[in-house]
Amino acid sequence: MEGRKIPLMNVSRQYESRKDEINKAVLEVLESGNYISGQNVKEFEKEFAQYIGVKHAVGVGNGTDALVIALRALGIGPGDEVITCALTFYATAEAIANVGAKPVFVDCTDDTYVIDADAIEAKITDRTKAVIPVQLYGQCADMVKICEIARKHGLFVVEDVAQAAGSVYRGKKAGSWGDIACVSFFPTKNLGAAGDGGIILTDSEDLAKKCRAYRVHGSGLDGLYTYNALHPDDSREAEDFGNNQPKYFNYVVGYNSRLDELQAAILRAKLPCLDGWNEKRRKIADRYRTEITNPCVKHPKVAEGAEHIFYVYVVTLEERDRFRNYMEECGIATGVYFPIPLHLQRVFEELGYKKGDLPHAEYVAEHSAAIPMFPELTEEEITSVIRAVNQFSGK
Numbered sequence: 001m002e003g004r005k006i007p008l009m010n011v012s013r014q015y016e017s018r019k020d021e022i023n024k025a026v027l028e029v030l031e032s033g034n035y036i037s038g039q040n041v042k043e044f045e046k047e048f049a050q051y052i053g054v055k056h057a058v059g060v061g062n063g064t065d066a067l068v069i070a071l072r073a074l075g076i077g078p079g080d081e082v083i084t085c086a087l088t089f090y091a092t093a094e095a096i097a098n099v100g101a102k103p104v105f106v107d108c109t110d111d112t113y114v115i116d117a118d119a120i121e122a123k124i125t126d127r128t129k130a131v132i133p134v135q136l137y138g139q140c141a142d143m144v145k146i147c148e149i150a151r152k153h154g155l156f157v158v159e160d161v162a163q164a165a166g167s168v169y170r171g172k173k174a175g176s177w178g179d180i181a182c183v184s185f186f187p188t189k190n191l192g193a194a195g196d197g198g199i200i201l202t203d204s205e206d207l208a209k210k211c212r213a214y215r216v217h218g219s220g221l222d223g224l225y226t227y228n229a230l231h232p233d234d235s236r237e238a239e240d241f242g243n244n245q246p247k248y249f250n251y252v253v254g255y256n257s258r259l260d261e262l263q264a265a266i267l268r269a270k271l272p273c274l275d276g277w278n279e280k281r282r283k284i285a286d287r288y289r290t291e292i293t294n295p296c297v298k299h300p301k302v303a304e305g306a307e308h309i310f311y312v313y314v315v316t317l318e319e320r321d322r323f324r325n326y327m328e329e330c331g332i333a334t335g336v337y338f339p340i341p342l343h344l345q346r347v348f349e350e351l352g353y354k355k356g357d358l359p360h361a362e363y364v365a366e367h368s369a370a371i372p373m374f375p376e377l378t379e380e381e382i383t384s385v386i387r388a389v390n391q392f393s394g395k
């Protein structure tokens with residue numbers, strides 16, 4: 001038994017490790033009086049775009065809005081289908097449904113747990129417009145195959161990078177593979193803000209401009225877009241409506257979803273540490289992989305060519321619930337990512353999926369447990385987790 005509980009994640013320790021830089025950055029914003037779309041947002045967009053290796057970044061309110069706005073910018077809506085993985089956080093499919101399109105679910109692989117690229121083509125219909133591979137748990141899907149399939153069928157690739165900031169696949173960062181990508185800065189993410197935050201990444205100036213318009217009420221405030229580009233069937237332009245103030249001309253129905261200036265300042269203070277933090281996560285994962293030798297525990301597979309950043313370390317085992325209770329008794333927190341695969345969520349019942357349709361995702365939902373993973377875990381805590389998992393009796 002540990003004297004103190006070992007948490008699954010811990011954001012306070014990370015704050016402690018960057019306290020001076022974060023406090024300074026926050027105070028500077030407070031004293032500047034520039035609270036909305038200020039210099040920190042602009043600079044962070046540049047810095048993060050450069051870090052990922054894309055031309056444009058558009059800061060938004062959270063990762064879910066990033067997905068919604070990205071889909072809107074691609075023109076996806078009612079009557080369209082979007083393929084994604086059944087094993088992901090609900091927000092991925094919620095965004096598809098929120099723009100009026102239909103989510104189409106594909107199984108994950110049975111060892112890496114990312115979307116099974118070989119299962120995508122069978123789900124493509126003449127209504128399919130895009131595929132959203134989720135870079136799940138910190139690992140990229142087979143982006144080479146997915147981009148090839150998308151090219152062949154004329155589909156957009158929207159990367160969901162909420163769990164994988166800094167992850168690399170075959171030498172290219174997550175977020176630089178598709179037409180557009182969406183990142184979440186939810187506090188527990190590998191790069192976490194002190195509240196909600198998100199960003200959209202793309203090489204396309206056209207898509208970036210559209211996203212900038214959508215994030216501020218569809219106005220010309222910082223998108224400075226042309227009316228006709230958002231309404232291709234209407235040849236008129238903003239001036240034809242007497243527009244001389246872009247802020248108060250609304251080109252399209254959009255959102256109020258900006259990356260907050262305070263959050264951008266905090267993210268700027270943290271970004272230089274991201275690679276180092278991810279490396280620490282990998283080292284913890286190496287210890288887990290080599291030192292957890294309990295035969296009833298299956299480790300996650302890292303695919304060839306993938307640089308996993310272990311947002312979470314997910315093991316699978318037959319008696320998951322008994323394992324979680326046992327770990328709780330040992331004073332070690334565990335989690336489940338995710339307990340209900342999306343094709344079996346009540347809200348998607350009308351799509352007609354049934355149990356057994358996507359067996360790998362269903363297996364992970366029922367048999368997986370995440371064990372503590374964050375860069376500030378101490379060696380002693382890691383050793384305690386390893387010892388506890390090894391002492392679990394599978395019988």
Ligand SMILES: Cc1ncc(COP(=O)(O)O)c(C=O)c1O
Binds near residue numbers: 063089134160186197
């Ligand atoms: C895979 C995935 N997609 C999207 C999101 C949504 O991000 P946010 O919580 O910032 O809206 C999350 C966040 O948990 C996620 O894990």
